[in-house]
Amino acid sequence: MRNSLDMMWRERAFMVVLLLLVRKIHGGCPSSSCGKIANINYPFRLKGDPEECGEERYELDCENNVTVLYLYSAKYHVQAINYKNYTVRVVDPALQHHNLSSLPLRFLSRSNFSDTYKYTSFYDSDPYQAFVNVDKNWEYLSFEHIVFVNCNHSLGEKGKYVEIGEWVKWEGKGYAYAIGGDLKAEDLEVGCEVKLVAPTSLSTFDNHSYTSMHTALAYGFEISWIQQACQKHCPDDDDSYCYLDSSNQKLKCRYGILLYISVILVYISILWAYKVLFGLPFLIIIFIYKWRKRHTSMYENIENYLQQNSLAPIRYSYKEIKNMAGGFKEKLGEGGFGYVFKAKLRSGPYVAIKMLSKSKGNGQDFISEVATIGRIHHQNVVRLIGFCASGSKRVLVYEFMPNGSLDKFIFSKERNIHLSYEKIYNISIGVARGIAYLHHGCEMQILHFDIKPHNILLDENFIPKVSDFGLAKLYPIDNSIVTMTAARGTIGYMAPELFYNNIGRISHKADVYSFGMLLMEMASKRKNLNPHADHLSQLYFPLWVYDHIREEEDIDMEDLSEEEKIIVKKMIIVSLWCIQLKPSDRPSMNRVVEMLEGDIEDLEMPPKPILFPDEMMVTDDQTINSS
Template sequence: MLAARLLFAVTAVVFLALPRETCNAKGNHHCSPSSCGSIQNISYPFRLNSDPHNCGVPRYNSSCQNNLTVLNLKSGKYYVQAINYNNYTIRLVDAGVQKGNCSSIPQYSLSYYNFTSGDIAPYSLSSWTYNRSKNILFLNCSKPVNAHLYLHSSPCLDDAFSSNFWVPESKGYLYVKIGRTKASDLSDSCRIELMAMTSLLGKDEKNITFLDIHDELAYGFELSWSQVYCGDCRWWPRNLCIIDEANHVYCGWTPLVGTLVGMVIGTIAYLHLVAIICGTPCVTLFVVHKWRRRHLSMYDTVEEFLQSHNNLMPVRYSYSDVKKMTDGFRVKLGEGGYGYVYKGKLRSGRIAAIKMLSKSKADGQDFINEVATIGRIHHVNVVQLIGFCAKGSKRALVYDFMPNGSLDKYIFSPERCTTLSWKKTYEIAVGVAHGIEYLHRGCDMQILHFDIKPHNILLDENFIPKISDFGLAKLYAVDDSIVSLTAARGTMGYIAPELFYKNIGGVSYKADVYSFGMLLLEMIGRRKNLDPLAEHSSEIYFPFYVYGQIIEGNNVNEVGDATEEDKEMIKKMSIVALWCIQMKPSDRPSMSKVVEMLEGGLESLQVPPKPLLYPEERVGDQTNETESSSALSLVG
């Protein structure tokens, strides 16, 4: 053993004495350059479709269309504006942007997230490009915004509504905002329709106009492709590859750095001999130390994840900041399985709710879920994440304060002293539906919540609903119709049946539709859907009762002061809810259809089949007695 370790030490020193591999970045590739339009000298690693197969690298393939060099990346179609072989960058512009036509805007959303998800492979953002690039947000606001750097796009983007580039759901006030943006910087009335990038330094941002921004979009953005030359360095530590100022590629270290590193590693080799004398205990202690360091730095990894996966980074607070904001955690607003929520006050005077994740998962996954979802979006019906704290085991999430609390206290209040009007109840239902629809379709990634319930619907000072608690949420590609889950997630009574019964259909966004249907029924009945202490046996399982009342033409909820308009809203919500809780996911509507049904007329709605409790149930003539016994079986 001693001889083997001595051999290792000697080998390390000899290894350092070996010359470093170098090559000229422009040599060793003997193919005639190609050209397409204004892009001349297309050479290694780039190639056109028409080039011989032995030329260039297939990953850097492009095509020539109408004298334009076209790159088709996973994120979309882009035109090549320039290739710089001196600093290994390529400048691209979105195919939807036309120079001189300010109503032409990008066809594809592009942000820093794409560079961590593999959408832009094999290109990357070098540190130089990263610091130089700008985010450009296209915003659709329900009311005018008078704020710095909110640039009104009229009349340019007014024409975009009739084009194929961009058709928001509802035309509002169109703005463009530049620079990296925190969620707290966005106006409550605005939603992000599109994100783009540019590398042009341009004018002073204080004096910039929308036409200047369009010129920057037409200029494009630069990506790095230097790593293509590092393929021959795969045998070196961590694929180490350095390109010096003379455009030489070094596998390992440059000569000067190599000498210094050689001295360091030579010293380490000597110390290694000393470690042999100390024996296995020293090695064991070292391994334990490294293991502890790795676990103590877990939340540094969390922070890196947040920085690379969020386009709209929330504010980073220290733990001492959190203590000051909460006045030493003096006012507790509530608690749950995650920990406690405290009332806080930001430096600006803004009131906030601060959730301390004292009982969160050891790997911080629930913390990551929350920040990776609501930290990247902004919608009037989704709670706004202002900031977060991640310091060791101390994790906190800072939200907007919701003075009217959560929805459950209004629909489950035993004294009925805090009930809502039916009109307000209906407005809350529509708002929640819009929020879920946005999570499913309004982002560059599909966000499935998996825990829609009254406790997670918060109400602001105007009783506008905000979906909260994304600790169980999952991110998926927009085109993923079926997602994979290893275990059921959510709260009993709201969990979709396909999370238990795999034979009825795959898990998808329809799981949130089911949860919304159960939430809607509880809003209608002002009670839990399952109540074994109900006065009448037919009311034990509320969905059965609602279905029976609708079939018999009775009012679902007998309220003395309800107007005809109220009764129509209740019936509409009831029918929509029954559609949402159909057993098979394929029988449920999408959230877009749910919004359409809720906002449409009652006369256009058809009554769905009777909801089932179990997949093996068959729809048929069932007496109230059968329904009651089935409902009773749920509670044992």
Template sequence: MSRASVLFAAYTALLLLLPPSFCSQAPSNSSTTNEDNANCTLSCGNIYIKPPFRLPGQPPNCGNKAFELSCEENNTIAVLSLYAGTYYVQEINYTSFTLRVVDSDVHKSRDNYFSNPRYSLTSFNFTDTDPYDISTNPVPIIYLNCTNPIDSPLSVETAPCVNRNRYSNSSDSSLSSLTNMYSYFMVADRDGYVSSSDLGKSCKITQMVMASPSTYEFMMSCEAIYNEIARGFELSWLDYACRSICGKDDVGFCTSCPPDGTVGTWYKSIVNFVVSLLNIGLYPTGAFLSLLRINIEPNSLCFIVIISVIAYLAQFQAVKFVFGFPCVIALLVFKWRRRHLSVYDNIEDFLQNNDDLMPIRYSYSNIKKMTRGFKEKVGEGGYGSVYKGKLRSGRLVAIKMLGTSKSNGQEFINEVATIGRIHHVNVVQLLGFCVEGSKRALVYDFMPNGSLEKYIFSQQGALSLSSEKMFKVAIGVAHGIEYLHQGCDMQILHFDIKPHNILLDENFAPKVSDFGLARLCPLDNSLVSLTAARGTMGYIAPELFYKNIGGVSYKADVYSYGMLLMEMAGRRKNLNATAEHTSQIYFPTWVSEQLSEGNDIEIEDTTEEEKKIVKKMIMVALWCIQLKPGERPSMSKVVEMLDREIEGIRMPPKPFLYPQQMPESTEIS
């Protein structure tokens, strides 16, 4: 036997004897590393600050800028700034890579139960690019204000903890209004769910925070909940530590690495040596592995061992090809699967990282039972099909079965991430969802009167609403969009307001639906960045096409609402190529000219009062569809204008479709 064969067999045996946890069995830190850390260690109160944490002004080699803290109140309190919020550091555990923080307002007023956290924060705020993530499964705590009392096993009334007498002499209107409300905590169940049926219809979510309790029973009283909020919650930087020390990739191996830089060298030296040995007997496979040696993982060593044995046994080129080629193909497939997550993996990652979602997760078998085998289809679109179903309680539901995704499941994620967290009388309620492989479904309340589209564009008045009812629908839709823009802890931009996405319940109360194109952004963000226009032609705001008229913001939804309102008032499409007169092809321009000239808008079979309502809707719509976003009102202003008498609304300027139509004196350069 040759010397190379002996070395080859010896190192194959060595690899077989390596323990699975060899990544954690690394040499201890060098003295140089210890000295560097000692020079970078500072104290802030009883908190020791050392790498990866740092304080402002420390040398660049001390810690990471992403983990910078500040030391305040005469160097007694370490402060962490997180998502525009201020949190006081209670404890840093460098062994478990965790730190516990608490909202600054709660820390200052821990003896005052009425002092709620100042900042809303949930696990949904955290992304893969953040330096921190949630250490344990946090329990979401939802603050509710209700006009009527609710009865739910997950709700805890805050009244026993609030000393209202302290504020009886206060002139603060917000406190006065609060005393006329019912205030609750809503805490997720043991599985991390909050059913939408537990939220009363008169309730509004005012805040969402997190707690990291030691036991689930902390939710049994408001005193215990306040105490857990005062304890704060844990954040982890384990992901950063492993990625920087052990070469951790996005799959998540090596989660117990020691805080030193020797593990990567120890591991790579073994892999590189084994790959070099493979070059002795299996040239094609060895050369291929040489290209991949940097990316091979510890749990892939079994592949190396198998190939080593094959190389030792393969004495002829034919044998080498028969055994070596399949191994190369297997490794190629392995690497490709790792680098190309499917749409279903993206959705599962989203659901695992957002365990505070309120809707219920159903199995596909439950969905089939609800729809009686998808027996009654009630609608169909580019997203898939909608079926009528029934829950075991007898409640009717509409189940949207999503088709093949063209954007890695982003429509599903958008829908659950936005509508799954809110509750409003003019927004459709998401009761649950289903994700099983390629099967994706969304479960909503059933709307027996269908979409608004068939009442606006019905042929020869087959389905019609009076002007008063249409006006009430318009106000309801405005309230729903206003809530999306201002009523949540995150601003929700819909980007697809149109008649087809406005559903009507049994009382013709409107519900904004279909959040597949929605975007979440902080309330203080005035502009959003989009890579491409989104929405439906005829309702898309012009700034999504023409960048020189202004940035994209919530005003895009205002424009879409204006186009919808114009169609509701005129009972016709805004763009009608078959109109009797060419001047009436684009309805908004024609109706604006009529109003400017003092002409009345003639509508058949309407009273004078109904004519006033239609004229008011048209004037408000003209304000909403102004070309420049800055000249459009907010949705709050739109609601206010609709509530006014028509005499109190100024005549809007003539609307333009695109910048080239504008006079040179007003066009933006």
């Protein structure tokens, strides 16, 4: 009996040791499986797996025996995981193989990924990339695009446009088309609007067959986690360079200029003074050569990545820019960014060339403009036609606005520069629609951060266009809170939350505030701040006008008809809502458009604007006290 008990305990002990040994061999994390995806390993893990098994940002879910990946808060079904080339293939769950009417739920392009623009650090926080760095060159593209457009007229057999109206209808009107591959701005037909961009990694589809395109979409698209693997494999510094060696499917590190310098310094220290005489100049030459090569490569990478962006504008050489501008003879204006010149395309139309002479932060303002409006097509957003990134020269080419900027019409005292209030009112609605589109109509939320009269351009028909996106930022559409390290914008139009952190978080409501200040100036045709006012209560126009509207007193402006007085009053009430101190008290831009287009009887009077979080009282001929 004792012998049998001893044997049983020995067998159990052996099994425990064996299990521990197997667990240790496999790193303590057995492979997980869900549906057709077997052997889910590091860096991935399934929801519910131990925390040490994989990384949190690569956590997958298993829903109804289907492996699910969440990308930018949207759900995608995992089709395959390739641990050799660091890619995972996913597909939009709305796509059905044999249902040509099924379309992806989300607008997704390469521009959603941080590695689309080379100015972001290679060791960025974005868990997935759209490119895989193969053999020291960014030559492996994880996916390409299929673009869906809606046109207000039939195009017939027009190049890459494949009519799909038999299966797809946009809002029940117009003509629906699909385009295989990237669509550049100059290829978008007049009267057509991009409705959806979807990725695919099945590159063998037929560009002239929608059935083939849909099959490619249903196949899915690959994204890469090579950046995470590189962080583990190569030192986390700016001087190391990680790439995938295609010959053996292994990651490799390449080191840059700092390694060369350190080797040379060691060499010099060994050879002592004699070698210093010859080594130091050599060191300087090597340093200059590497520095110039590195920065030249940086400029080229910016240019290359901009070309690869979906709906990218035209790339021009600097020589072409110079010829178009006729030697930069006709200057349209200047600012802190540089100069704007009038130019002419070879095809005939005039354009405005913006020379960025003071590009910030390794050209981030240049990248910001191209990244935001390079793929936007809206009546009230200025169109970016092209760009030039040649060495240190950065140039943006815009559609030409014959009537210039709005400020000269609302602030000028000259009689020949005059707009009727009906025209000003229509311009205000157009600007509001443009900003609303940036906030709510794109696949990424675009915050402008510099809405002001100087950045509203007017075409030959006085249709307004929001311009100058040098301070703009892109955020996921469902991200209501913005993280910023420094205030941005123009004094007088900047939202108070950019200065005070105790009134609310920074969000799209910062643009609403700026639009409110702009709208007030459009309604009054004067600056909001008037240092020459007779009374301190008139120093800040919004406070003065609030009291007059509340008491239903006439506003001393210019001779207005009754209809114009209603227009002005409506604009002022809407602007007073927009410039409320707390962001939560301001309407969204979609609501602003509704308020401007609606009846004045439907508008309630907002609370009186407050200038500062701890403001005391501002009355006639009293001093202004604030914290």
